[in-house]
Amino acid sequence: xxxxxxxxxxxxxxxxxxTVGVMGGGQLGRMFVQAAxxxxxxxxxxDPDAQSPAGLISxxxxxxxxxxxxGLQALCAVADAITTEFENVPxxxxxxxAAQRPVAPNGACVAVAQDRVQEKNHFNACAGVSGVRPALxxxxxxxxxxxxxxxxxxxxxxxxxxxxxxGKGQAQVxxxxxxxxxxxxxxxxPCVLEQRLALRSELSVIVARGADGQTVAFxxxxxxxxDGILALTEVHDSAVDPALAQRAQASTRALAQHLGYVxxxxxxxxxxxxxxxxxxxxxxEMAPRPHNSGHYTQNACSYSQFEAQVRALVGLPLPEPVQHxxxxxxxxxxxxxxxxxxxxxxPTTPPWDPVLALxxxxxxxxxxxxxxxxxxxxxxxxxxxxxxxxxxxxxxALAILGLPSLQALAA
Ligand code: ATP
Ligand code: MG
Numbered sequence: 001x002x003x004x005x006x007x008x009x010x011x012x013x014x015x016x017x018x019t020v021g022v023m024g025g026g027q028l029g030r031m032f033v034q035a036a037x038x039x040x041x042x043x044x045x046x047d048p049d050a051q052s053p054a055g056l057i058s059x060x061x062x063x064x065x066x067x068x069x070x071g072l073q074a075l076c077a078v079a080d081a082i083t084t085e086f087e088n089v090p091x092x093x094x095x096x097x098a099a100q101r102p103v104a105p106n107g108a109c110v111a112v113a114q115d116r117v118q119e120k121n122h123f124n125a126c127a128g129v130s131g132v133r134p135a136l137x138x139x140x141x142x143x144x145x146x147x148x149x150x151x152x153x154x155x156x157x158x159x160x161x162x163x164x165x166x167g168k169g170q171a172q173v174x175x176x177x178x179x180x181x182x183x184x185x186x187x188x189x190p191c192v193l194e195q196r197l198a199l200r201s202e203l204s205v206i207v208a209r210g211a212d213g214q215t216v217a218f219x220x221x222x223x224x225x226x227d228g229i230l231a232l233t234e235v236h237d238s239a240v241d242p243a244l245a246q247r248a249q250a251s252t253r254a255l256a257q258h259l260g261y262v263x264x265x266x267x268x269x270x271x272x273x274x275x276x277x278x279x280x281x282x283x284x285e286m287a288p289r290p291h292n293s294g295h296y297t298q299n300a301c302s303y304s305q306f307e308a309q310v311r312a313l314v315g316l317p318l319p320e321p322v323q324h325x326x327x328x329x330x331x332x333x334x335x336x337x338x339x340x341x342x343x344x345x346x347p348t349t350p351p352w353d354p355v356l357a358l359x360x361x362x363x364x365x366x367x368x369x370x371x372x373x374x375x376x377x378x379x380x381x382x383x384x385x386x387x388x389x390x391x392x393x394x395x396x397a398l399a400i401l402g403l404p405s406l407q408a409l410a411a
Contacts, residue, residue, distance in 0.1 A: 005315040008040030012080040021079025025052025027366035029085035035306035105263040113288040130254040136195040161190040167228020205252040206294040208308035220245035221293040236326035264309040266291030299362040299381040300327035325383035332378040334371035360384040
């Protein structure tokens with residue numbers, strides 16, 4: 001990849017101002033486009049959906065499938081460098097783009113993140129340098145492998161090796177019978193069975209790594225899920241023990257370096273008891289892109305995870321990001337449009353005005369044209385002068401929106 005930065009406003013390969021391209025037009029692509037445009041770049045989005053959140057606001061929108069050679073060629077015709085906003089873009093498409101343009105992250109790295117078996121093998125291969133291992137697991141691709149899983153993996157969680165997100169493609173299994181039934185239900189596709197751990201908490205870390213190998217880490221996120229979907233992220237010293245945070249950052253840097261990764265990478269961790277009552281980290285999975293848990297960076301850090309994605313892609317400097325305020329992030333799902341819980345009724349717009357009357361609230365909506373229960377519609381970042389103030393504002397915002405309280409989310 002070129003080390004010479006692609007400076008905004010300079011003229012690119014197609015006699016147009018430098019244009020950054022992104023595979024995928026969802027909310028992550030939209031926030032990448034917004035960050036790139038704020039810095040003066042032109043943008044191009046490839047996404048088959050004519051109404052995609054990123055495509056709607058981009059200079060160029062190529063509405064083809066991700067593996068359509070004509071679409072990929074059209075993207076190369078306008079974009080000087082290309083990134084991705086979701087891990088399930090065919091790795092082959094990224095490899096073919098890379099023959100013509102700088103692509104970050106590259107297809108090989110994305111391929112590892114697309115497959116839980118490869119991902120866990122990567123984690124184990126770097127355990128010596130990262131200091132973290134994944135949960136015990138077995139790959140299940142055949143009835144023989146199903147029969148051979150060791151007892152220690154039960155109770156466990158069966159997960160499809162590919163295409164899982166937001167807890168989809170997963171089943172909790174307690175016995176061998178339940179395991180066999182769950183694998184049947186998942187269509188006997190390649191899966192992994194993971195030992196189910198008693199989680200004390202969940203953390204994630206965003207790092208950005210440039211083509212020159214320089215790697216920076218954002219402050220560590222503490223994540224709370226509800227029904228398999230991220231509900232709340234908290235980033236401050238009272239949420240994450242600083243020593244544990246430092247270990248998580250060091251591990252994440254090592255995992256990115258070992259892959260020769262370029263771009264923004266998010267790694268998710270479980271915090272579990274090490275057997276002596278102390279916290280230890282188990283690595284769960286990684287996303288080769290900005291992550292829902294990193295959205296707080298937009299309002300609480302010297303630059304955001306999306307600006308980091310732009311910088312890494314175009315070869316601009318990556319100074320160590322600084323958090324200037326304690327922060328939380330509340331995910332805003334489509335359910336909020338039906339406060340009575342009856343999604344057959346007409347949707348109503350959530351009460352944004354009292355939420356925005358609270359100090360330090362920053363509303364981000366993704367421009368999705370219709371709400372659906374469970375659909376990620378936006379997020380609310382909350383910043384403040386102190387942890388106490390941020391927690392108080394978060395509690396008030398949750399109450400106004402009719403969401404579970406901080407205590408209920410923590411339970
Ligand atoms: P996403 O892409 O939304 O992060 P996903 O569908 O890829 O999620 P995972 O992150 O693997 O799935 O798991 C979702 C959640 O399930 C985790 O955040 C955690 O709460 C729980 N979970 C997953 N694996 C385990 C495990 N081995 N032991 C205990 N809990 C687990
Ligand atoms: Mg996850």
